[in-house]
Amino acid sequence: MxxxxxxxxxxxxxxxxxxxxxxxxxxxxxxxxxxxxxxxxxxxxxxxxxxxxxxxxxxxxxxxxxxxxTPLEYVLGWAEFLGHRIALDEGVFIPRRRSEFLASQAIDLLRPGGVLLDLCCGSGALAVVIAASFAADEAVTVWASDIDTNAVRCATKNLASLGGLVVQGDLYEALPVDLKGRVHVIVSNAPYVPTLEIELLPREARLYEPHRSFAGGPDGLSVQRRVAREAPAWLARGGSLLMETSEAAADCTKAIIEAAGLAARVVRSETWDATVVIGTRVGGDGVP
Structure with missing residues (x-):
């Protein structure tokens, strides 16, 4: 032809x-x-x-x-994320390329044999690429949590080969109590879009992805506050909480993490157009 x-x-x-x-x-x-x-x-x-x-x-x-x-990722059944194909079911939040920056920061902080927790895990993309960056003899322990049934099912498939454990619950509620004080890195791409701005999202996101994955309350920070408030109880001494946020809200997210008792700093990537706030537990036992 x-x-x-x-x-x-x-x-x-x-x-x-x-x-x-x-x-x-x-x-x-x-x-x-x-x-x-x-x-x-x-x-x-x-x-x-x-x-x-x-x-x-x-x-x-x-x-x-x-x-x-229909979003391309749902049509294909997978999304590319930091060099990995992440299996993706319809109705599960589609991992964005900007979140690769969050993953890269976590990889730099996590050490061989450490414990990783992915909160609001969605498809488990963050946990997959972070865990996969370690060799078999340096494997990390992976936990992931999400409130959505479809997300938990999808993350379980993606993390199966890495030995990751996925639980369903509201943030930390379904995690085993004996994990408190033992987590070295918590990553959380918690919802951070103000509720009234959901209607301003691209059409594909509004119509096909779960709004729960975006909605962060009136100011976009409601879920971040809850994640940060409990983080010190779960982090090991020297452990870090990493939260993706918007560039405009970075200072507010930093203040939220500091209010929880963690030493916080903002890191920014123009390449990924991404902003992450890192809070580190520098003292105290962190367990109520």
């Missing part, structure tokens, strides 16, 4: 996909055209992922899903 063939006039049918499957570039251009017409900003990149990752028998339905607005 030559370059001058008017692909965009072809009807979107399974037969067309079968016809074009023998010419990969033509098939790619056909999918690009469909995605671009639907308003996909990254049509070329998404088309290459769909054509290379989705079996031909399912490609028609997958493109239709994407054209209808």
């Amino acid at each position: 030559g370059a001058s063939t008017p692909l965009k006039t072809c009807p979107l049918t399974t037969d067309i996909y079968n016809e074009l499957s023998c010419a990969t570039e033509a098939l790619y251009l056909f999918v690009v055209d469909k995605l671009r017409a639907a308003g996909c900003v990254y049509a070329e990149e998404e088309a290459r992922l769909l054509v290379s990752s989705v079996p031909m028998a399912a490609l028609h339905d997958s493109v239709q899903q994407r054209v209808s607005g």
Whole structure:
């Protein structure tokens, strides 16, 4: 099929996909055209992922899903995160690339044989990439917690090969009591979008992802306050709490962590357009 063939006039049918499957570039251009017409900003990149990752028998339905607005990660069944493919079920928060900065900071702080806790874990993406950065003979102990049933199910699948333990509950409530005072790093991408700003999120996030994953209360900091307040009881001496936040709210998040009794600092990455506040337990036994 030559370059001058008017692909965009072809009807979107399974037969067309079968016809074009023998010419990969033509098939790619056909999918690009469909995605671009639907308003996909990254049509070329998404088309290459769909054509290379989705079996031909399912490609028609997958493109239709994407054209209808379903997030690409749900269509593919996975999200790329810091070099790893994280299995992703519909209705589970999609890990954002900016959160790779949070993961990288945690990797720098966690030591071989340490204990990691991922709060509001979603798919478990943070815990996966952090734990996977350690060799088998330096393996860390991984715990993860989320209040959502779908998220717990998804994180359990992703962490199974790493020996991670996932519990369902509101923040710390489902964790074993004997874990108190023994956690070396807590990572938390807790919701931090003010409730009234949920409607300003991109359409895909508003329509397909659980609002609970975004809503941080009236000022966006309600869940962060709860995470920080209990963190000292769970952290080992010298352990750290790392929370992603917005650049605008960084000082407020820092103040929240300091109010909990941790020494806090803000770190920022322009590359990832990400902001993380790190609070470290520097003294006291941390256990009520």
